[in-house]
Amino acid sequence: MxxxxxxxxxxxxxxxxxxxxxxxxxxxxxxxxxxxxxxxxxxxxxxxxxxxxxxxxxxxxxxxxxxxxxxxxxxxxxxxxxxxxxxxxxxxxxxxxxxxxxxxxxxxxxxxxxxxxxxxxxxxxxxxxxxxxxxxxxxxxxxxxxxxxxxxxxxxxxxxxxxxxxxxxxxxxxxxxxRYTAYFRKLHEVVASGVLGEVVSIEHLEPVGYWHQGHSFVRGNWRNVATSCPMILAKSCHDLDIIRWLMDEPCLSVASYGSLKHFRKENAPPGSTPRCTDGCAIEKDCPYSALKLYMDMKNTGWPVSVITEDVSEAGRLKALREGPYGRCVYHCDNDVVDHQVLAMEFGKERTASFTMAAFTTGSRRTRVMGTMGEVMGDTRYITVENFRNRKKETIDTKLAETGISSGHGGGDYGxxxxxxxxxxxxxxxxxxxxLEVSMESHKIGFEAERSRLERRIVTL
Ligand SMILES: NC(=O)c1ccc[n+]([C@@H]2O[C@H](COP(=O)([O-])OP(=O)(O)OC[C@H]3O[C@@H](n4cnc5c(N)ncnc54)[C@H](O)[C@@H]3O)[C@@H](O)[C@H]2O)c1
Known part of the structure; x- marks a missing residue:
């Protein structure tokens, strides 16, 4: 992050x-x-x-x-x-x-x-x-x-x-x-320009990242619904907000599936220990090792700064031996999902799908499909294909070009x-x-969670 x-x-x-x-x-x-x-x-x-x-x-x-x-x-x-x-x-x-x-x-x-x-x-x-x-x-x-x-x-x-x-x-x-980033503003601008004709469908992916999932949603503050909230809100109310913004129509119904598939006790590999510092036999091969994530001494910022204020080697080791972030990812008190998909129906017969998944790397991907064109974005490049003239153009929203380089792609400062x-x-x-605008995406998130838990389509 x-x-x-x-x-x-x-x-x-x-x-x-x-x-x-x-x-x-x-x-x-x-x-x-x-x-x-x-x-x-x-x-x-x-x-x-x-x-x-x-x-x-x-x-x-x-x-x-x-x-x-x-x-x-x-x-x-x-x-x-x-x-x-x-x-x-x-x-x-x-x-x-x-x-x-x-x-x-x-x-x-x-x-x-x-x-x-x-x-x-x-x-x-x-x-x-x-x-x-x-x-x-x-x-x-x-x-x-x-x-x-x-x-x-x-x-x-x-x-x-x-x-x-x-x-x-x-x-x-x-x-x-x-909403305040150069990239998403540009994406919205392209969609709102009408170049795609009528927008019919959106496909959006939030690749949470395997280590980010381990840090925030298995070991960290957003691991448990009772002490935080469903992950679809904690991590992805942003994404639902962007989908709603691009659609420019209210969401009418949602169906959602997903679970906590992997980060569970029964999946703990033989030889693993309750903490990565306890002499775990598979630590070196484990992608979720806390030692790998937090003991890189070159990094003194996030996520290391979350686990301790003392970022010296001794300070980090103490945090891993005693605090929540040294726990094995298969031995935590987490219950939020590690993958979830949503299918959404919007007004004027439009649809969107959204995937939030832990087992990923990279950044958000969006494809907006219109009757006259399609746009694809990867949080830096936006490629617009115009079906009318078969022209394809790519926009580089590189942060340096707009001058904004603060957190969340310039969004924090914007x-x-x-x-x-x-x-x-x-x-x-x-x-x-x-507040009014944001309520709508929150509603989608809460109802998606209801749909997932009750295994039914929910009308908003
Ligand atoms: N916009 C985003 O993308 C984004 C990113 C990260 C976090 N967040 C949200 O921002 C909020 C804070 O997240 P964070 O990462 O800064 O967490 P954090 O744990 O770093 O900061 C929260 C702070 O609140 C303090 N606190 C606890 N109880 C308090 C109380 N009663 N009164 C005053 N302070 C109290 C904690 O001690 C802590 O220092 C969360 O709701 C989180 O979901 C949003």
Whole structure:
């Protein structure tokens, strides 16, 4: 995952968003400039106001740090003025980095939201189960909100947040960061341009990656539905959001299959031990070995930074011997799927299929099939084939060309720009991933899980 890639320079980031909005990404002649996403175009035409938006970070983990870092690049647009974080060393480090006074450091989100409002916005980057509480209370207090996905871990909680938003209509941006990437914006632009004729079907793949599955969904924070949420939401509400965005039609029904096939106790190879550090006989041949993943001393960033704050050899080994990330992937308390497929029916007789699979490498793949053309993308290249003139063109959305190279293909920083500008102008239309928009993809995710568990087609 890319959220720990080096931050971009301010000039580059600005250039990136500007280039996108003006359609200067290498584009085929057939794509009209009018088709550029409205939010992106809006964003480019609305300048920053240079009045810093003050923010409180709730949860100073990976995401909290990523978004807070944006203020270092744009100090005249955003200031971090408060933090809630229960891990003392994390809170201390974070407060030191942003010079946060003692009165504005809290051990938990509820403490931060128990005092009178002291900032413009809160960034909810707490674990999945702790999104609903701060969102409900934050709206009531009048905060604008950046809300990590998933919105909440149950449909009931998502709906309550939506209702609270209707009562207290503040700016809310859901972190569907893919919508802010050069690649997905371009893909959307091509599809919306009409060059494909009528879009009939979409095929989309999220290759989670074998080691990423082991890290996050077998050993890590998203391994268990009871303490997180179904993996189709935790990992792929982004993908469902992109499919819905490209379809431009509501999803009518969904059927889903999948299971936790591989990472189970009965599949533990002979000679394996409860931890990779226990002298496992097959460690050297095991692709999921924690020693292979976390003991590469060249890497001090993600995912190593998740397992310990002490990234020395001794610090890592201690974490593997004592913490969750040293466990054998066949001896964990995981229950989320390792593969799942969805078949979806959309309005106007359109269909889509989606596969999320652990046993993969590489990046997302998308094929959009229209009556007059087809487009295929691999998160960098977008190939458009026009059936009318039999021309085939390839667009390179390489990040360097747009200047955006922050995490999630530039999405993390693109999202922050949109969020901060939306608050400065108090204009929610600058956000491409509003609460209302994101609810739809969450609904697909919850109903897909119902379909998988109940083995039936679910009408939305
Ligand atoms: N947009 C994305 O693609 C993306 C990527 C990664 C994570 N996420 C989501 O962002 C959220 C955070 O993920 P992360 O990877 O940063 O996790 P993390 O574990 O690194 O960070 C979460 C932080 O919240 C803190 N916390 C726990 N209880 C708290 C409380 N009561 N009050 C305040 N803070 C509390 C934890 O100590 C931790 O530091 C999750 O919901 C996750 O699913 C989204």
């Amino acid at each position: 890319s959220i720990h890639e080096p931050p971009i320079s301010r000039r580059d980031a600005l250039r990136g968003i500007g280039a996108l909005a003006m359609g200067t990404v290498v584009a085929p002649a057939m794509v009209s400039d009018e088709a550029i996403s409205a939010a992106a175009a809006q964003q480019a035409t609305r300048p920053f106001t240079n009045k810093p938006v003050t923010c409180i970070i709730l949860g100073a983990g990976s995401s909290g740090n990523t978004y807070a870092a944006w203020s270092k690049e744009f100090p005249e647009q955003m200031r971090v003025v408060g933090v809630a974080e229960p891990i003392p060393s994390r809170q201390e480090r974070f407060a030191g980095m942003y010079d946060i006074p003692a009165a504005h450091r809290f051990p938990s989100w509820d403490d931060a939201l128990a005092v009178p409002k002291f900032a413009d916005a809160i960034l909810i980057t707490t674990p999945d189960q702790l999104h609903h509480g701060p969102a409900m209370r934050g709206l009531e207090l009048g905060y604008d909100i950046l809300l990590e996905k998933p919105i909440a871990t149950t449909w009931q909680h998502c709906s309550e947040i939506l209702a609270q938003h209707a009562r207290y209509p503040r700016i809310v941006a859901v972190c569907h960061v893919l 999202l922050m720009q949109a969020f901060i500008k939306a608050i400065q102008h108090q204009d929610a239309s600058l956000i491409a991933s509003s």
